[in-house]
Amino acid sequence: RLRYTHTSTRTYATLAESRNARINAFVHFSNGSEPGQVSPDGPLSGMTIAVKDNICTSDMPTTCSSLMLKGAPGTTSLYRTGPDFQPDFSSPYDATVVQLLRTAGAKIVGKTNCDEFGMGSLNQCSVHGPVINPFGESESRSAGGSSGGSAAAVATGLCDAALGTDTGGSIRLPASYCGVVGLKPSYGLLSRWGVVSFADSLDCVGIIAKDIESAESVFDCLNIYDPRDPTAATQEVRGKALKSVLSDFLDTGSLSGLRIGIPSDYFPRELHPSVVDPLRALLADLKAHGASMVSVSLPSTPYALSAYYVIASAEASSNLARYDGVQYGLHVETPPGSDKRKTASVYSHSRSRGFGPEVKRRILLGTYALTADAFDNYFLQAQRVRKLVRRDFDRVFRAPDVLSTHLETNQAGVDILIHPSAIRTAPQLDRDSTGSEPNLDSYLQDVLTVPASLAGLPALSVPMGFGEDGWPVGVSLVGQWGHEKTILNLAKVLG
Ligand code: GLN
Secondary structure (H helix, E strand, C coil), X not given: CCCCCHHHHHHHHHHHHHHHHHHCCEXXXXXXXXXXXXXXCCCCCCCEEEEECCECXXXXXXXXXXXXXXXXXXXXXXXXXXXXXXXXXXXCCXXXXXXXXXXXXXXXXXXXXXXXXXXXXXXXXXXXXXCECCCCCCCCEECCCCCHHHHHHHHCXXXXXXXXXXXXXXXXXXXXXXXXXXXXXXXXXXXXXXXXXXXXCCCEEEEEECCHHHHHHHHHHHCCXXXXXXXXXXXXXXXXXXXXXXXXXXXXXXXXCCEEEEEHHHCCCCCCHHHHHHHXXXXXXXXXXXXXXXXXXXXXXXXXXXXXXXXXXXXHHHHHHHCCCCCCCCECCCCCCCCCCCHHHHXXXXXXXXXXXXXXXXXXXXXXXXXXCCCHHHHHHHHHHHHHHHHHHHHHECCCCCCCCCCCCCCCCECEEEEECCCCCCCECCCCCCCCCCXXXXXXXXXXXXXXXXXXXXXXXEEEEECCCCCEEEEEEECCCCCHHHHHHHHHHHC
């Protein structure tokens, strides 16, 4: 593992660049000069943290892995340099989460590769090229997406932790494929101010780390109400959730009284049998520690994936409308001979060139789902499914959902749900894929992660052994809203 200290910035940079050459996890390294005050004795002092490239940093570019925001030759910017080259987009400010990390003493070492605007499961849809999973030297497998660069950076020891975003699984899937820890917190806990929106009602900033303790210390520093984020959970609901969190079992070391739910609907046909073995071993171990296992049913699970793709695409189509080539993003002049007075031409030329094929597919799908003809059948229907998914979780958890008005405790309910994080180990990278054809297999990778996203629940993927191919397998712990401490504490017991 590389240590990154004030005195060895240059050594770090040289080593990191050579190590990054194969895996392509970083798209930008910090030059070591932190803007503003870095606290030398803050809680994260000495910790190295990488930041996904869709989170704004004032000292490094933010490209979202898209040509729309990345410097491109042969294009012009209406508001920046000369006619032939547009520089990478650089934000004038730090996202709140980045500010908090710096204030806590962490060193931000660089920006990490991701799927374009967070859309993808394999980190193959990036203008910077794919991320290669560092686990195996001899094979080129996916690091998972969309926060694949963050997971690979941690797995290869280039940083202690990394920020990512998770809209439908983008923290948990890469964490599982790369054999590291990935925490998607409850929706609304960590600030999204300065985080580039994909689908606002689902987007969460999350943490990928080498171990549970590092993930927890970063989470603790970021878990602060931010008035600049209009979707931030209020102080009042945060307080209510804390009251219902279970933490006793960590002190005693015994899990007696803890009820663990195994959702029977999380073992679909597509699940590779070899990812189930590590889970079985884990459950046996938990039982030996005194926890009781309860089989539970979340019957709306099979509809969650379709509902997710409708809702996420609808919100993305609206969010991405801002990249018009005039106020935001790449500006492409209309070709000679066309009517330059028509703004629509600049708009369509800029967007045709700036967005990759996956982003275009989402914009088309989302725009369609929001049209008057399709709205009821697609968008509203998906919202109904989302409610049912949420209701399924509320029915099985012992603790009440503090965001709803029913605050009754369900004594027969469970405290934590456990299921495989992904249906398989990391898939092979398809080097020939140009992304122009939709990769349905890629959509399917999220089948086990999207329900917690639709419901806004905290979920933690922890590495749990290996599949029969010898690649890492992850197991997810899911809790009621605001119950990060319950799942983190159980994960610590698991060691
Ligand atoms: N793979 C999912 C998608 O492409 C989730 C992405 C994410 O969580 N950012 O939408």
